Amino acid sequence: MxxxxxxxxxxxxxxxLRDTAPPKTKALVKAENPSFAKELSDKLRQQKTEVSAVPLxxxxxxxxxxxxxxxxxxxxxxFWLNFGRSxxxxxxxxxxxxxxxxxxxxxxxxxxxKGGAPRGPKxxxxxxxVAWTVMLxxxxxxxxxxxVQDGIHTPYDRPRHIEPSPVSYYASDTQVGLQVRSLLxxxxxxxxxxxxxxxxxxxxxxxxxxxxxxxxxxxxxxxxKQISILQQGKLTLTxxxxxKVKIQTPVYFxxxxxxxxxxxxxxxxxxxxxxxxxxxxxxTAIKVEGANANDVVRARKALDEISQGxxxxxxxxxxxxxxxxxxxxxxxxxxxxxxELGILIxxxxxxxHLYFYGPFAKYQQAIAHIREALKDESxxxxxxxxxxxxxxxxxxxxxxxxxxxxxxxxAVFDVISKRLxxxxxxxxxxxxxxxxxxxDAVEIRDVxxxxxxTEGDCPICFCEAETPVQTSCKHTYCxxxxxxxxxxxxxxxxxxxxxxxxxxGGTCSTIFTLQELKEQLSSSVFESVLRSSFEEYLQRHPExxxxxxxxxxxxxYRCTAASNLRPPAYRCPNCxxxxxxxxxxxxxxxxxxxxxxxxxxGYEALEQLKKKLNIKDCPKCxxxxxxxxxxxxxxxxxxxxxxxxxxxxxxxxxxxxxxxxSEAHGGHGGVPLNLMGW
Numbered sequence: 001m002x003x004x005x006x007x008x009x010x011x012x013x014x015x016x017l018r019d020t021a022p023p024k025t026k027a028l029v030k031a032e033n034p035s036f037a038k039e040l041s042d043k044l045r046q047q048k049t050e051v052s053a054v055p056l057x058x059x060x061x062x063x064x065x066x067x068x069x070x071x072x073x074x075x076x077x078x079f080w081l082n083f084g085r086s087x088x089x090x091x092x093x094x095x096x097x098x099x100x101x102x103x104x105x106x107x108x109x110x111x112x113x114k115g116g117a118p119r120g121p122k123x124x125x126x127x128x129x130v131a132w133t134v135m136l137x138x139x140x141x142x143x144x145x146x147x148v149q150d151g152i153h154t155p156y157d158r159p160r161h162i163e164p165s166p167v168s169y170y171a172s173d174t175q176v177g178l179q180v181r182s183l184l185x186x187x188x189x190x191x192x193x194x195x196x197x198x199x200x201x202x203x204x205x206x207x208x209x210x211x212x213x214x215x216x217x218x219x220x221x222x223x224x225k226q227i228s229i230l231q232q233g234k235l236t237l238t239x240x241x242x243x244k245v246k247i248q249t250p251v252y253f254x255x256x257x258x259x260x261x262x263x264x265x266x267x268x269x270x271x272x273x274x275x276x277x278x279x280x281x282x283x284t285a286i287k288v289e290g291a292n293a294n295d296v297v298r299a300r301k302a303l304d305e306i307s308q309g310x311x312x313x314x315x316x317x318x319x320x321x322x323x324x325x326x327x328x329x330x331x332x333x334x335x336x337x338x339x340e341l342g343i344l345i346x347x348x349x350x351x352x353h354l355y356f357y358g359p360f361a362k363y364q365q366a367i368a369h370i371r372e373a374l375k376d377e378s379x380x381x382x383x384x385x386x387x388x389x390x391x392x393x394x395x396x397x398x399x400x401x402x403x404x405x406x407x408x409x410x411a412v413f414d415v416i417s418k419r420l421x422x423x424x425x426x427x428x429x430x431x432x433x434x435x436x437x438x439x440d441a442v443e444i445r446d447v448x449x450x451x452x453x454t455e456g457d458c459p460i461c462f463c464e465a466e467t468p469v470q471t472s473c474k475h476t477y478c479x480x481x482x483x484x485x486x487x488x489x490x491x492x493x494x495x496x497x498x499x500x501x502x503x504x505g506g507t508c509s510t511i512f513t514l515q516e517l518k519e520q521l522s523s524s525v526f527e528s529v530l531r532s533s534f535e536e537y538l539q540r541h542p543e544x545x546x547x548x549x550x551x552x553x554x555x556x557y558r559c560t561a562a563s564n565l566r567p568p569a570y571r572c573p574n575c576x577x578x579x580x581x582x583x584x585x586x587x588x589x590x591x592x593x594x595x596x597x598x599x600x601x602g603y604e605a606l607e608q609l610k611k612k613l614n615i616k617d618c619p620k621c622x623x624x625x626x627x628x629x630x631x632x633x634x635x636x637x638x639x640x641x642x643x644x645x646x647x648x649x650x651x652x653x654x655x656x657x658x659x660x661x662s663e664a665h666g667g668h669g670g671v672p673l674n675l676m677g678w
Contacts, residue, residue, distance in 0.1 A: 319371060
């Protein structure tokens with residue numbers, strides 16, 4: 001079917017979703033082309049087929065700007081109130097201005113009193129009964145003379161005469177809403193459109209969600225646009241930036257007071273925030289949205305900092321003791337302090353750090369309590385780096401022998417670093433080393449023959465799982481160990497990204513899916529895992545991806561081919577700045593060619609300077625390269641491609657490049673000047 005619409009999609013990129021059957025079968029289709037979903041959706045709509053396609057937003061931070069607020073003035077009219085005395089007219093005008101008098105429960109705008117000119121002979125006083133007039137503006141369009149009369153509830157303030165103006169427009173809210181929706185759909189397909197049955201205040205407000213961010217951005221061109229159904233009244237449109245951050249629920253409750261303080265700041269910046277506790281078991285989501293992209297970015301960064309915690313430091317030095325690498329007495333004391341102070345403390349054994357979560361007022365208290373608890377602990381701790389043979393012995397039951405000889409929570413076995421850490425006495429270290437080297441082989445075999453791990457033990461540290469995470473293959477990890485294992489897999493993967501379960505002594509065949517990792521990890525850890533794997537991929541495909549041009553923003557987007565059409569709008573989900581995915585500049589509604597023409601003066605000067613300094617751009621990733629000496633074989637510092645400096649041809653390896661230079665240019669260097677033009 002997709003091929004019939006002109007899309008050649010690999011069968012591996014199509015997945016029929018579970019629990020769906022004809023006639024409501026659903027499938028998930030993935031493609032590299034970022035506009036695939038929109039193009040397919042448009043073609044299906046044009047064909048008027050029963051099949052429909054809905055683009056799914058992909059963003060790890062769940063940031064988007066697909067939401068648009070729309071509002072317009074409610075129908076209004078004006079009323080002229082005529083009085084026979086100036087003091088009554090002034091008194092009524094003041095009461096309307098102060099909000100004491102209202103029409104249909106709504107405050108209205110009131111003009112200054114206008115007095116009638118005297119009409120009696122020779123400057124005598126006029127007997128005109130309507131000599132003083134007060135004008136009421138922004139009165140609800142359905143108000144009548146009686147409604148105005150009822151609003152002036154003091155009998156001696158009643159006017160002599162009331163004159164209404166025509167209504168500003170006669171269409172109902174529903175009729176206007178239908179036309180507004182039609183105008184929005186000219187810019188792209190809507191996911192939903194909501195118009196409340198009633199609305200307070202002087203404006204009617206609606207909310208639209210677009211399927212594509214680019215369409216939402218485009219629709220904002222309707223801002224301040226006059227429409228006929230409003231009798232040339234104007235629409236107001238606001239693009240809403242939204243971010244959703246997922247943090248561990250214990251971290252949320254420990255840091256709740258800090259998060260609530262941030263929420264007060266956000267409210268002052270006209271940002272709205274909502275908290276969703278345990279939407280995914282063990283995690284709490286916090287959503288922040290508003291019209292100002294910079295304020296939303298700062299709110300998200302504040303949440304990221306809170307979720308990462310604060311390192312406990314005594315002066316410049318981190319609060320730490322080597323004994324904290326195990327779950328022994330020192331660590332149990334820290335957990336007791338945690339409960340006593342009503343805070344949360346997380347440890348990072350690889351960095352030897354304790355992280356604090358809670359009110360700032362308790363930060364120093366936590367340091368003092370932990371420092372006191374650790375002062376009597378022995379500082380002896382030593383590491384045993386395991387050889388392949390020793391590591392195999394530990395996995396096959398040797399660590400259980402170590403625990404049997406030393407007791408639990410004295411030694412820590414880290415399968416990632418292949419290291420055994422002993423936090424006890426020197427004598428205990430010697431015993432552990434003897435077991436590592438094969439002592440008591442009979443006992444080791446006995447343990448290996450039994451279950452290698454007690455149910456509930458973490459396959460990384462071989463201790464009882466703390467803050468347990470159970471995987472789809474039913475193995476239980478410490479949350480800390482699981483996160484460390486995922487980070488390690490991401491940083492060492494050079495080809496396909498895979499995070500493999502370490503259960504059953506490393507023999508478990510389960511490969512964790514991205515969906516499972518997303519459910520088990522916090523937003524910040526999940527992103528760091530993806531980033532580590534993705535960076536290696538980017539280096540191999542610089543022509544397909546480009547880093548965001550905002551300073552200090554490390555987000556990446558997929559490049560689009562240059563054309564004479566305006567490229568689709570792109571807004572970075574990290575810094576929320578817009579840019580062009582083709583030429584990588586910011587030129588709003590201009591095409592790339594139009595922007596280049598405008599900027600050509602500076603562009604030409606730069607090209608002249610680069611030519612003078614013998615600088616050329618890599619044809620694969622556009623990284624500037626300067627050649628000062630040496631042969632004409634160049635390796636790009638950005639994408640590591642092998643280049644011929646004379647003609648800038650690209651090669652996979654140096655051998656091919658040298659063969660080309662010998663054949664095409666007669667050698668590796670010193671080519672004739674007429675060949676150096678570029």
